[in-house]
Amino acid sequence: MSGSDGAVRWIRERAPAWARVVVSLWVVWMLSVPPQRLVVPGPLRQVETLNPKMGVHTRLTDEVEEWKIQQTLAMVRQMGAPWVVEYFPWAYYEPSPGRYQWGHADVVVDHAVAQGLTVLARIDYVPEWARPEETTTRYLDEAGYDDYAAFVGAFVEHFRGRVQYVIIWNEPNLSFEWGYRQPDPEGYTELLRRAYLSAKEANPDVIVLAAGLAPTLAPVGDPWGMDELIFMQRMYDAGAGQWFDGLAAHSYGLSFSADEPPAEDRLNWRRVELLRDMMVANGDGDKLVYITEAGWNDHPRWTKAVSSYDRIQNTVDAYEMALHDWEWCAALCVWAFRYPWPARSFQDGFTLVTPEFVPKPIYSELVRYAQGEPFEYLER
């Protein structure tokens, strides 16, 4: 008689009634749960591409189903993009002080690594326990800087050997990303310093990137943001240069073509060159820039969008520019590969693949670009 037969017999003949009910309910519940796909990371793959600077910003933070995480990252590899930026919200992974729950982050990172991708990890989003009541998820006052730094250190330690790049915060020059306070370059520099020291203590080889700043023309004192060129110079003036190994940057083309020259009073794709000039002027010319958000939108009615055709053309031009003309640029990651669900607004015009994994023409053309194959739509 097998062990399971014995268990069944014991339940049938000797178990108390309540136990039989519990077991019955458990069986009913198990039968009602649909079977889950078995998903395993699989063997280590390699990205084949003619442009090793190609990257995308994935949005897997809220993606629940593991097969979708895997499929997303497989499609990134198939596109020929070796770099991915992913967002790791602090609040998700440290729900109470010192208690870490890495489960979902492990899944994302393990699949990315299996696909041969290099992960740039953006870290922000403040847990409730680390901020005052009635504040937003981007609010962190100086009393909480060490908590954030400790989390960054724990993240670096946990993902040693799997994630080598961390991005400290996101767009701190917007009041929205700074807890609806006035942007504070000196305050951010202090946060960067503490996070840098904590990350390096956990792993001296980790590469710490200063936050990508939001491209904006907002003057000092504007309630919603601060011009990123002003913000970054003030960071340098506060000594930030010692506290990052590379710079994350955001660079959107909006309604301009990729070759539109940069200007201090204009937001366009090449505006990132002004940040680069500032790095050189401040003695940081040997550091690399990692463009962690970029691209064009092709929604038909958003005033800052272009046509789908122009979006494809501009994106290919931008990847070419990064590869051939910008030796200081290590990676160009387009926002955004795919959303877990449709935004049902102009934001859907940023993606390369729909939530249902239908590739958009821009995705197909980028695959051809990375493989050196003739374009289907683009006339070049």
Place this chain on the structure above:
Amino acid sequence: MGNRRGWARWWPLGFALAIVAYALLQVVGGSLDLRLRLGRDEVWEGIHARGVLRVGMEASYPPFEFTDADGVVQGFDVDLARALAERWGVEVQFVDLHYDGLVEALLAEKFDLIISALPYEERLTRDLSYSRPYAYLGLQTISRSEGGSVSQLSELDGRVVAVELGSEAHQYLRLQMRDHGLQAEILAERTLEQAVEALRQGRADLVVCDRVEAASYIQADDLLGSEALLTAEPVVIAAPRTAPTLQSEVDAALRAMQEDGTLARLEQRWF
């Protein structure tokens, strides 16, 4: 043995108690909402104390909201907000903010309502109260007048359907063909104008595009828009969840505007 029989006697009672406890929890949870509904609405009171309704939007999405050459915000949503303010006897002030930041800004009390061609988003209903829809967006077909209008997806079977390359319509048709058995031929043109031209020339049987974009074409005598949308996305107003009075006032005003024709006039003006 006797102990086991005791369990057997009592478990139904325990089970019933568990159900009662669960029901009580639901009632208590519900009563929190009830208390919220019965309590003061400081957002609504604030609007009247200030004499100003503050509306958040990203003014870059015509015809709903955009900034004209003089830097003045215009559009369907702008007129709608003005109409709401007028009904409530207050002024209106617009806060133009990046779309990504609208919800957090509302929750941080930077303004009172979001009126910004907002889709209904079930995932945000813990924080936001959505109004009844005041408009619908979605995909519409355009056909030649002599061919009659087409409102059903199944009517696209076997037809040549022109779309703008990479548009929402393009993706929608590809999805329908991949997952739902639609058998149409897609003609992807570089612009919507070229897609409509293909329709006029007879190279395509239909055009599928965004409803608002379709509006400018179906005014022509030779073209016909579908009566129903292939997809319909409700457009709503968002208020903070902590503002039940404001929420019900918005709904009441929208209902009245629908009945007295205000919403229809706004559509006619802006779409």
